[in-house]
Amino acid sequence: MTAVVQAEGLTKYYGRRRGLEDLTLDIRAGEIFGYLGPNGAGKTTTIRLMLDVIRPTRGQVRVLGVDARQAAVRSRIGYLPGELVLDGRERARDHLAFLARQRGGVPPGRVEALAERLDADLSVPMRKLSKGNKQKIGLIQAFMHEPELLILDEPTGGLDPLVQQEFLAMVREVRAAGRTVLMSSHVLAEVEHVSDRVGIVRAGRLVAVENVATLRERAVRTVEFHFDAPVPREAFEGLPGVRDLRVEGASVRCTIDGRPDPLVKAAARFTVVHMVSAEPDLEEIFLTYYSEEGRDHDLQVSA
Incomplete structure (x- = not known):
């Protein structure tokens, strides 16, 4: 295609x-x-x-x-x-009708339905619209x-x-x-x-x-395990992708970058009574690309 x-x-x-x-x-x-x-x-x-x-x-x-x-x-x-610049004296409704004619027409009731969904007032002259309401009109015309x-x-x-x-x-x-x-x-x-x-x-x-x-699979997430008895720190040290490891008695807390499989397998050697996994932090990945260090990052294309 x-x-x-x-x-x-x-x-x-x-x-x-x-x-x-x-x-x-x-x-x-x-x-x-x-x-x-x-x-x-x-x-x-x-x-x-x-x-x-x-x-x-x-x-x-x-x-x-x-x-x-x-x-x-x-x-x-x-x-x-x-x-988006909308500064005319005409009402938003009239402006949208003009654009609709330019594009060969729109389905009946389409503009009104979009205005209702976006809570847009079409009776107001465009020059009197707030920034947010101008944005709504811009979305409707798109x-x-x-x-x-x-x-x-x-x-x-x-x-x-x-x-x-x-x-x-x-x-x-x-x-x-x-x-x-x-x-x-x-x-x-x-x-x-x-x-x-x-x-x-x-x-x-x-x-x-x-x-x-x-x-999401590669993103950084925070994981916390609670066990029925204290666990040794060395059971979780050196695992791929695991960092910021904290072991306190019967609890383990860490961040993991990538797949959690090695960490889950290590935890399965003990009796888990509770586990919490925070939403993955995609922001960190994007900040890496945006950062000065990411200037020369090669183009990566995912199939």
Whole structure:
């Protein structure tokens, strides 16, 4: 199956400043692809190249099977920019109706249904909307024509937690319908729970593409065992991936990086009465990629 987005050697320089360099990336049909990196890492540059808002210094990108420069492909994309400007005097409802006509129409009641889900007031002039309400209108215009590809740049800025959860439910529904989402963010939690894969970009370079399930398997977690009698420290020392080991009488506490199998087998030699395993800390993995030490990290692509 042809990838929904195919970038090959995609590079953009702004004068002597690097915006993006040698990006090679495929985004698959029907997946949610999280695109992560600090502010200024190159996420928005990548998106603008995909949308043909700017032209590459070198390299190429194909979207929905055609060159990104073909204007006809744009009606098949829903786009929420990271810096949304809505300052007109017209009401939000009228603005959305205009955009709907530009895109060939939307299903009846679609705009109103999205507005209800996001708790958006469509009767307010756009210039009077708060930041959060402007973001809701931006999301409605991106979703309303049921595009084959959704490109969302920092989509939850200004949204309250309840609306954020509704938005994530909408994203999952797009995937369930077999359509594709590219969601760019500098906030891990924003994409962690919905993405199938994530790409991590730093200083204009793609440093990793991983399955979220793989990241979870590798993630750091805290584990605590309680036994029916004191256990010897040496039974748990030197185990692969185990660090910060604390043995106090009948309890063992440690952090584990990777698969817990060696630790579980060591604990099974004794009688376990209680075990606690905290949620894996994906943040640590991402901070490693973002850090100065991760500058020269090789591109890793998970199948």
